[in-house]
Amino acid sequence: MKKKQSTAIEVAKLANVSQSTVSRVFTPGAKVSPKTQKRVLDAAQKIGYRPNALARGLITNKTNIVGLVMGNIQNPFYPEILDKLTKSLYERGYHVLFFHTKNDEIDQDEISQFLEYNVEGVIMTDVLLSSSVVSRLSTHDIPIVLFNRYTQDSSCHSVCCDNYAAGKKIAEYLFKQGHQKFTYISGRINTSTSRDREKGFVEFLTQKGIKPIVEEGDYTYEAGYNVARQLLKDSNRPDAIFCANDIMALGVIDAAKNLGISIPNDLSIIGFDDIAMASWPLYSLTTWQQPVNEMIEETINILLNRVEEETTKPKCLFLSGSLIERKSVKILKE
Amino acid sequence: MKKKQSTAIEVAKLANVSQSTVSRVFTPGAKVSPKTQKRVLDAAQKIGYRPNALARGLITNKTNIVGLVMGNIQNPFYPEILDKLTKSLYERGYHVLFFHTKNDEIDQDEISQFLEYNVEGVIMTDVLLSSSVVSRLSTHDIPIVLFNRYTQDSSCHSVCCDNYAAGKKIAEYLFKQGHQKFTYISGRINTSTSRDREKGFVEFLTQKGIKPIVEEGDYTYEAGYNVARQLLKDSNRPDAIFCANDIMALGVIDAAKNLGISIPNDLSIIGFDDIAMASWPLYSLTTWQQPVNEMIEETINILLNRVEEETTKPKCLFLSGSLIERKSVKILKE
Numbered sequence: 001m002k003k004k005q006s007t008a009i010e011v012a013k014l015a016n017v018s019q020s021t022v023s024r025v026f027t028p029g030a031k032v033s034p035k036t037q038k039r040v041l042d043a044a045q046k047i048g049y050r051p052n053a054l055a056r057g058l059i060t061n062k063t064n065i066v067g068l069v070m071g072n073i074q075n076p077f078y079p080e081i082l083d084k085l086t087k088s089l090y091e092r093g094y095h096v097l098f099f100h101t102k103n104d105e106i107d108q109d110e111i112s113q114f115l116e117y118n119v120e121g122v123i124m125t126d127v128l129l130s131s132s133v134v135s136r137l138s139t140h141d142i143p144i145v146l147f148n149r150y151t152q153d154s155s156c157h158s159v160c161c162d163n164y165a166a167g168k169k170i171a172e173y174l175f176k177q178g179h180q181k182f183t184y185i186s187g188r189i190n191t192s193t194s195r196d197r198e199k200g201f202v203e204f205l206t207q208k209g210i211k212p213i214v215e216e217g218d219y220t221y222e223a224g225y226n227v228a229r230q231l232l233k234d235s236n237r238p239d240a241i242f243c244a245n246d247i248m249a250l251g252v253i254d255a256a257k258n259l260g261i262s263i264p265n266d267l268s269i270i271g272f273d274d275i276a277m278a279s280w281p282l283y284s285l286t287t288w289q290q291p292v293n294e295m296i297e298e299t300i301n302i303l304l305n306r307v308e309e310e311t312t313k314p315k316c317l318f319l320s321g322s323l324i325e326r327k328s329v330k331i332l333k334e
Numbered sequence: 335m336k337k338k339q340s341t342a343i344e345v346a347k348l349a350n351v352s353q354s355t356v357s358r359v360f361t362p363g364a365k366v367s368p369k370t371q372k373r374v375l376d377a378a379q380k381i382g383y384r385p386n387a388l389a390r391g392l393i394t395n396k397t398n399i400v401g402l403v404m405g406n407i408q409n410p411f412y413p414e415i416l417d418k419l420t421k422s423l424y425e426r427g428y429h430v431l432f433f434h435t436k437n438d439e440i441d442q443d444e445i446s447q448f449l450e451y452n453v454e455g456v457i458m459t460d461v462l463l464s465s466s467v468v469s470r471l472s473t474h475d476i477p478i479v480l481f482n483r484y485t486q487d488s489s490c491h492s493v494c495c496d497n498y499a500a501g502k503k504i505a506e507y508l509f510k511q512g513h514q515k516f517t518y519i520s521g522r523i524n525t526s527t528s529r530d531r532e533k534g535f536v537e538f539l540t541q542k543g544i545k546p547i548v549e550e551g552d553y554t555y556e557a558g559y560n561v562a563r564q565l566l567k568d569s570n571r572p573d574a575i576f577c578a579n580d581i582m583a584l585g586v587i588d589a590a591k592n593l594g595i596s597i598p599n600d601l602s603i604i605g606f607d608d609i610a611m612a613s614w615p616l617y618s619l620t621t622w623q624q625p626v627n628e629m630i631e632e633t634i635n636i637l638l639n640r641v642e643e644e645t646t647k648p649k650c651l652f653l654s655g656s657l658i659e660r661k662s663v664k665i666l667k668e
Contacts, residue, residue, distance in 0.1 A: 073417045074410075076410065079407045079412075079416075083407045086433070086434040090434075095431055096431070097399075097429055098416075098419060098432040100424075101423075158543060193369075252613055254614060254616045280555065
């Protein structure tokens with residue numbers, strides 16, 4: 001049995017005020033005279049009453065809880081996002097109710113939980129969501145911000161790295177170093193991140209009259225390793241590989257090393273994300289750094305300012321990021 | 335402005351029952367006749383009323399929220415724990431309110447948040463907590479389970495890998511392979527995990543008349559790399575290194591490779607945790623696998639059964655785990 005908590009009723013009794021006066025004292029912005037406030041606070045302190053965030057949430061409809069849905073936490077990019085998001089939200093007085101989806105796709109049951117816990121908004125990272133999920137949350141007026149994802153019909157707010165532009169820049173960079181045979185190893189093909197990176201990469205090269213090979217990966221180290229094992233045995237193997245994320249690129253590097261292929265002399269590799277491991281000396285991976293801090297800042301701004309701007313259409317932000325040059329790409333000697 | 339939610343008052347009006355009857359219908363285990371229940375549920379459905387977990391929490395004192403405090407999420411061991419803990423709790427109808435501590439030590443402000451959100455229990459992983467924090471939570475009768483940590487005075491429940499016994503086994507294993515010069519690279523020295531692994535390792539070797547060297551690390555890749563850079567330049571370098579966690583061991587392997595030292599021929603390395611990267615082919619790290627699933631199971635059992643067993647003293651469980659042999663240790667030829 002839990003110990004009984006002091007209630008607002010007891011505080012009201014002791015301070016000789018009504019229960020609704022006690023509520024007002026603990027509701028930010030509510031009107032109450034300084035004299036009454038002091039009397040209530042003194043009484044509260046005396047009997048150990050603490051205002052309850054959940055109770056306050058029921059009155060003000062503000063729980064200060066944000067739901068966060070995350071899928072593939074094995075990719076080191078996402079723990080970093082979780083870390084930074086939690087800190088930024090905490091600094092603004094918000095807390096994270098964490099959901100890890102069992103499947104790629106978020107289901108109705110999980111949505112029910114958001115509603116039950118009266119979350120003020122939901123941030124979704126690498127998960128798929130159906131239009132029925134979006135409409136159910138919007139019926140209840142709970143804003144969603146997709147982090148590094150967007151829906152084709154723009155029904156949700158979203159904050160993304162400009163994956164398309166980044167794919168183009170990466171192709172241009174490799175092209176300028178004099179590479180000729182290009183391969184793209186994709187992430188899961190149903191993700192907008194992988195599709196856009198591929199689109200930018202392929203478009204740039206096509207304009208130069210080059211047809212890159214596209215191999216299917218799934219954003220895991222194992223996929224990078226296995227795809228590269230096959231690919232690099234071929235005598236007509238690529239001289240430059242762009243991987244849809246860093247963790248796959250590390251798999252490609254390891255597969256190449258195992259086959260005795262020297263990086264970057266025989267093969268250039270570029271990743272995406274700039275996870276901590278990319279800078280480890282034996283990898284020293286050239287990669288695209290997503291503008292994580294800016295992305296998080298914008299995500300939170302949209303989520304928390306949403307209340308005042310409900311007439312505006314969903315926002316879709318695309319932020320640039322930048323190429324981090326390390327040692328996995330052969331540099332053109334002039 | 336948020337849309338107004340249908341309230342229990344409206345449901346009560348429509349169903350022609352009192353508000354407390356509506357509450358009872360939505361409170362698990364509360365008494366209400368089947369006929370009344372049907373009338374209330376029909377009314378609720380008609381006007382789109384949904385029971386609110388937070389409101390129910392105020393009535394039943396059950397919010398089904400567990401607070402989780404995690405520090406160093408950059409060590410891949412912890413995202414895995416987060417993932418599995420969240421899943422296991424979700425299966426039992428509980429949700430995780432996630433806290434990432436700014437500092438090593440959890441502070442009073444963070445504790446206030448647990449109280450405000452009326453969490454039913456708190457799980458703490460790699461964070462330090464003072465006795466004042468423990469006593470404050472226990473005043474409010476909120477159980478704490480330390481995950482892979484314990485307090486010297488056993489004031490909290492805790493579920494640990496038996497780090498002391500594992501340290502001994504690791505020393506024994508290396509000793510039996512014929513190694514002679516041993517080094518331990520510690521984690522952060524104020525952690526029980528690192529101290530116990532060291533104690534077991536040193537004790538076993540001391541009994542064999544060997545005095546191992548102890549170097550200070552901090553559980554990061556960079557520490558492993560930097561300590562090894564210094565250590566391995568010495569002509570009297572060790573032939574076996576035990577690292578307090580895997581991520582440091584990977585740093586040691588990379589430093590050794592950079593110095594042209596062959597693993598395992600010239601140097602044997604053992605880690606601790608069995609993170610996913612330990613099995614990557616270019617590392618193939620022999621390590622101690624913590625019994626993660628069992629540890630999570632026990633943690634949740636203690637937390638959720640705690641209510642019925644409040645008279646018992648704090649539980650301290652030590653679970654074994656097992657050695658995973660890969661290719662980073664030189665095997666004795668007979």
